[in-house]
Amino acid sequence: MKAIRGAITLNGDTEKEVRENVKFLLGEIVSANKLIAEDIICIMFSNTSDIRSFYPAKAAREAGFFNCALYSSLEPEINGSLPYCIRVMILAEITAKPKHIYLKGASDLRKDITQKLNIAIDGPAGSGKSTVSKLISSYFDILYLDTGAMYRACALACINEGVECTNESEVEKIAKKTDITVKYIDGTQRTFLNGKDVSEEIRTPKVSMSASAVAAHACIRNKMVELQRIIAKQNSCVLDGRDIGTNVLPDAKFKFFLTASPEVRAERRLEENKEKGYIQPFEEVLAEIKTRDVQDSTRKIAPLQKAEDAIEIVTDSLSAKEVASFICNEIQRNT
Numbered sequence: 001m002k003a004i005r006g007a008i009t010l011n012g013d014t015e016k017e018v019r020e021n022v023k024f025l026l027g028e029i030v031s032a033n034k035l036i037a038e039d040i041i042c043i044m045f046s047n048t049s050d051i052r053s054f055y056p057a058k059a060a061r062e063a064g065f066f067n068c069a070l071y072s073s074l075e076p077e078i079n080g081s082l083p084y085c086i087r088v089m090i091l092a093e094i095t096a097k098p099k100h101i102y103l104k105g106a107s108d109l110r111k112d113i114t115q116k117l118n119i120a121i122d123g124p125a126g127s128g129k130s131t132v133s134k135l136i137s138s139y140f141d142i143l144y145l146d147t148g149a150m151y152r153a154c155a156l157a158c159i160n161e162g163v164e165c166t167n168e169s170e171v172e173k174i175a176k177k178t179d180i181t182v183k184y185i186d187g188t189q190r191t192f193l194n195g196k197d198v199s200e201e202i203r204t205p206k207v208s209m210s211a212s213a214v215a216a217h218a219c220i221r222n223k224m225v226e227l228q229r230i231i232a233k234q235n236s237c238v239l240d241g242r243d244i245g246t247n248v249l250p251d252a253k254f255k256f257f258l259t260a261s262p263e264v265r266a267e268r269r270l271e272e273n274k275e276k277g278y279i280q281p282f283e284e285v286l287a288e289i290k291t292r293d294v295q296d297s298t299r300k301i302a303p304l305q306k307a308e309d310a311i312e313i314v315t316d317s318l319s320a321k322e323v324a325s326f327i328c329n330e331i332q333r334n335t
């Protein structure tokens, strides 16, 4: 069972306003969540104390919600609360993630849902960016853009063509004829290189090292950053990378910078690689992490750096869930 929430404001305390707005709000919730009558167990309303002309529950019954339990309650007078506001919670037998609906003046109550949200998560390899970003994207039900995957795809293009990733002029030739795109399939990012889905192929340790080298070149970065900005402009999303807060979206309202000691990060990467079937000695992973740290933070263009206005989170002794929940709370407190 899931709880679906919503709210709407009225223009005034009249029976007609209550009837029409309750019908509108419930209709939007039903259609966004693809509910059928049998899914709905009960609908609970509460309304601000300035609405006394009609019960929202009665309006729901009149609007055709016959088979579920209906409740209405009056909220106490609270200073600063929205005028003429009806809140609703629907308990429904659904398995999908609930889509909460906030309409008219009530959209201000949940800006995290009703406004475009861009969240920048930067940090070095193994700091937990991707796991944390996936949790945040699922919490807010927004896209997750793994920008590293795009640089990895560029690196794979160079590897496939036998081009040395440090050779800028050769890399530039590859960049010109290479098409990198991302698509979302069932809400999950898939990364395409010249039309081929390379989402798994780009995760090898060799591609990791080459991505870091390839990402140092302006010809690659300009192309990838342009694509990232287009996606961020069109969608609410969490972007993880090295330069999101400093360069890709310097105006993003929410910026976080994750860190951890190289040893902890190497340990995490070792486990991740093991799961994917790449067995490497700890010392080798640690050395790769350290090399990438140096390459990423000393390159001339858009180096790995904490944006001045980013919140730094040291994740050594924190689980990904703890980090994600801290970030989600920060966002909710400040929207």
Ligand code: CDP
Binding pocket: 124, 125, 126, 127, 130, 147, 148, 149, 151, 152, 208, 211, 212, 213, 215, 216, 240, 241, 242, 243, 244, 292, 296
């Ligand atoms: O997952 P991990 O942190 O190991 O790497 P990634 O995020 O997939 O990124 C691979 C490489 O791409 C990094 O080492 C960076 O050099 C580069 N990158 C970048 O320069 N800028 C970004 N926004 C994202 C990744």
